[in-house]
Amino acid sequence: MPTYEYRCAACGNQFEASQPITAAPLTKCNLCGSGPVERLISSGGGLIFKGSGFYITDYRSSSYKRDAGKESPSTSKPSPAKKPDSTPPKPPTTSGD
Numbered sequence: 351m352p353t354y355e356y357r358c359a360a361c362g363n364q365f366e367a368s369q370p371i372t373a374a375p376l377t378k379c380n381l382c383g384s385g386p387v388e389r390l391i392s393s394g395g396g397l398i399f400k401g402s403g404f405y406i407t408d409y410r411s412s413s414y415k416r417d418a419g420k421e422s423p424s425t426s427k428p429s430p431a432k433k434p435d436s437t438p439p440k441p442p443t444t445s446g447d
Contacts, residue, residue, distance in 0.1 A: 355392045360385025 351368045358364075358379035365380050375389050 355390040356387045357390055358382060358385045358387050364390075 351370055353366050353368045354375070355364065355366050356376055356379075358381065361379060361382040363379055363381040367376055367380075369376075376387055379385050379387050
């Protein structure tokens with residue numbers, strides 16, 4: 351269930367309420383019991399996975415990912431192509447026969 355933040359217009363109280371997504375927004379303050387309340391836009395909570403249904407590789411450290419990339423040949427960069435020689439060709443030599 352999502353947690354919503356509310357602020358009371360009468361007393362200024364800010365509070366949170368866990369409600370189903372389909373529920374109508376609250377209209378009364380939980381502190382003073384009056385005044386209209388407005389639902390605030392918040393950043394929300396982070397998603398946390400708990401339990402045995404997740405793999406240990408789901409949350410590897412950045413150093414592990416960096417070191418694993420060194421061993422894998424598919425992630426290595428191809429070697430640059432050899433550049434052609436920029437010196438002009440030498441003229442052919444003729445023998446004085």
